[in-house]
Amino acid sequence: MEYFAGLDISMEETHVCVLDREGAVVHEAKTMSTAEAIVASLAKAPTCQRVVFETGRMAPMLYHGLFERGVPVVCIESRQAYQALKSLATHKTDRNDARGLAHLARTGFFKPTHVKSLPAHAVRSLIIARKKLVGQRVMLENQIRGLAVVFGVRLPRALSPAFIKQALQSSEGIDGLSAAMRGLIGARAAVLSAVSAIDADLKRMAKASNACRRLMTIPGVGKLTALAFTAAVDDPERFRRSRDIGAYLGLVPRRYQSGEVDYTGSISKCGDRRTRTLLYEAANVMLTRYKAPLKLRDWALAIAARSTMRKARVALARRLAIIMHAMLRHGTVFRPA
Template identity: 75%
Template sequence: MEHFAGLDVSMEETHICVLDREGTLIREGKTRSSPAAIAAFLADGPPCEQVVFETGRMAPMLYHGLVELGVRVVCIESRQAYQALKSLAGHKTDRNDARGLAHLARTGFFKPTHVKSLSAHAVRSLIAARKKLVGQRVTIDNQIRGLVVVFGVRLPRALSPAFEAAALKVSDGVPGLHAALSGLFAARKAMLGAIAAINADMKKMARASKVCSRLMTVPGVGPITSLAFAAAIDDPARFKRSRDVGAYLGLVPRRYQSGEIDYTGSISKRGDVRVRTLLYEAANVMLTRSAASLELKDWAKAIGARSTMRKARVALARRLAIIMHAMMRDETEFQAA
């Protein structure tokens, strides 16, 4: 008899339900949210053909940990699971969610989702930390500008020593303003140091990676873009065609069809917003700053001449995603050979 399990994961505990092929309850309970504890709970019962749980913050750690322990685990998209679980139980509880996920595993009514490697998540965390620090630094800069503009001083836009010198000069003889600016500049200096350290680490990581080094040969693509793209794709073999990457990153037009209504709108903006933004910036650099004569660049400019430059940048960003995926796939296949 085949058996199937569903896991409803939270930070502290995981509810587990095991069903047979006919949907009969075999056993259920809860344990700590760790791969070893979950594997031990499942080992005490009949072997499970498939174990299903949803995406979430704990998903990467649990998935890779359970795979290493020999558990046949599958991660599914939480939005799909939510729609299915609504129709399986009247009350939303952790116990009912685990039982609903077990029914999904039994019926096969789900679509597995790719769980990125822990190394890819480490790179993504580095990029996210850099973005947060840069955002906070911009916030502090704007706060400083707002404080000194009251005294009739407009600070330079460039990040130069003149920025700090001009602001502190205004605060001379104004105790409250001087204390406020001193604290803000101290925080700003610490953030700039942290950003510089992250940038240095990212450059080292990009140079050490053969895949990223090859991606950086594309005009407009630097260490941050190459690392972010490689971490988002993770395994290029999971895409059957390179052009599917454009849809994965939300760079394809959104379509709506219902009866007689059928129209195509702006891009879907699904997937990783950071990677999509970086690809758009890379496309803009290729169009405006790159001196190289490229057919791809001429193709995008022709689109801009027919329509708008914004659409040309989006089209070029989508084409860059396709090209970079093909480069990743070829490099991966070469290393495997």
């Protein structure tokens, strides 16, 4: 007899449900959301052929922890699981969700999703933290400009020492404004220091990675884009064809077809948003700043000539993703010719 399990995971507790091949409940329990506790709970039931749970914040740690302990675990997309679970139970409870996931494991009506390695998640966390800090820096600078313009002072847009000097001069002799300016400038300095520290870590990691050094041979691709792409792909062999990476990163047109209705819209924007943005910026750099002869650039400019520059950037970003995946897969460097 084959047995299948479903795990409904939350931050504190996990509901476990084990079914047999006929769909009868064999074991139900509630345990802590740790790999050790889940393995101990599954040990009280017959050995499972497949254990299924949804993607979420706890998914990477639990997936790798259970996999290392020999559990045949499969992670599925939460949006797909939601549609299936909605049809299996009238009331949405953690117990019913675990039972529904066990039924999915039993029937095989799911599509497994790749769980990135923990080092890849660490790189993505560093990139996301940098993006948040840069956003905070921009917000602080705009606040400083907004306070200064009330008193008739227009600060320069360039990030130079003149920016800070002029901001402090504009607030001299005004008690409330002076304190506000010094506080905002101090916060901006702290944020800039944190961004510099993250940039140093990113530079060190890119230099130590052979894959990143190969990707950086492409014009317009820097250390940030190379690290973000390698972290998003994680394992190049999980894509059967290099052109599949375009759909994975949301750089292909969205299509809707139903009866007589059939149209193709803008790009789907699925997947890693930050990696997609960095590829778009790399494409823009190649189109606007790279002056040496390059067939890839000429191909994108031909698209811009018959359409728009924005569509050319998107098309070039998708082509760059395909080329970068092929470089990772085959261990090659970029050859402009």
